[in-house]
Amino acid sequence: MDDSTAAETGTRxxxxxxxDVSQNQGKFRIHLNFPGHAVPGHDDHGYGPLATVVESFMDPGTLIRMHQHRNEEIISWVPDGVMRHDDRLGNELVTDPEHVMVMNAGSGFWHAEETYEDDPPLRMLQIFVRPHSLDLEPGIQHEPIPDAAPNEWRHLFGPEGGDAPLSVRNEVDxxxxxxxxxxxxxxxSRPGWDTYLYVFDGAVTVGDEGAAIGYTESALVTGEGDVPVTATEESLVVAFCIDPDAPITRQGTIGR
Known part of the structure; x- marks a missing residue:
């Protein structure tokens, strides 16, 4: 773990x-990334409303049977391949590079996930956001997203009432x-907020001093100022702007 500072801006x-936190269930495997662990001495595995970012793998022909989530917002981001969703409301949805899904679990939401035998191997992120209140109204959002433009950030979800295609019930973009x-x-970045960066593919440097962030590594950036991210090879990265002082709950089924 490294901690670098840009003195002219106060950015850390x-x-x-x-x-190294993982679970292996054969055809379904996960690696759990805890943004709070990036900060030495931080007493929470999450960081404000961002509980955890899970790198998930599903082999072709995998079924995760119907199960319930409560009191967390679960976002499925699929950069390649397909993730098939079924729920007790009768929704049959396919999340792929053209769609993002947000499950606002609230007081309780039952769903199943699946890949067919002729689907490609799936690697995706499942993001767990802590809502601001317990037992909110459950629901699901599944929306087309704007086409990606090279070297430009694409805003995919944010707090309710914002301009992102999908929303969560706390202060995370x-x-x-x-x-x-x-x-x-x-x-x-947003004034007064911090940003968590995760490298899904490739490798980048971050900041004026060029902190190196490789494949599946991450960085939490705090403080004010513009921070450059430069790809040392072709890369796919994600970023979360987080209000670290937002009210949160900690009773999610998985994220907590």
Whole structure:
């Protein structure tokens, strides 16, 4: 773990290696990334309303049977392949590179996930956000998303009432970006908020001093100022802008 500072802006960049927290259920495997672990001495595995970012793998022909979530917002981001969703409301949805799904579990939401035998192997992120209140109205959002433009951040979800295609019930904004090798983009930020960066594919440097963040590694960036992200190879990165002081609940089924 590294901690670098840009003195002229007061920005701090806390880097974290690939997580060693994982579960292997054969055809379904996960690695759990805890943004709070990037900050030395931080007493919470999450960071404000962002509880955890889970790298999930499903082999072709995998069924995760119907199960319930409560009191968490679960976002499914699929950059390649398909994730098939079924729930007790009768929804049969396919999440793929053109769609994002937000399950606002609230007081309780039952769903199943599946890949067919002729689907490609699936690697995706499942993001767990802590809602601001317990036992909210459950529901699901499944929306088309804007086409990705090279080297530009794409805003995919944010707090209710914002301009993102989908919403969560707390103060978190989510972006993705496909960076060409050598390209630079400014990390998304909001005044008074912090930003968590995760490298899904490739490798980047972050900040003026070039903190190196590799494949499945991450960084939590705190403080004010523009922070450059430069791809040292073709990369796919995601970023979360987080209000660290937002009211949160900690009774989610998984994220907590």
């Amino acid at each position: 960049i806390h880097t974290a290696p690939r997580t 989510f972006y993705d970006c496909r960076l060409e090798a050598g390209a630079t983009a400014t990390l998304p």
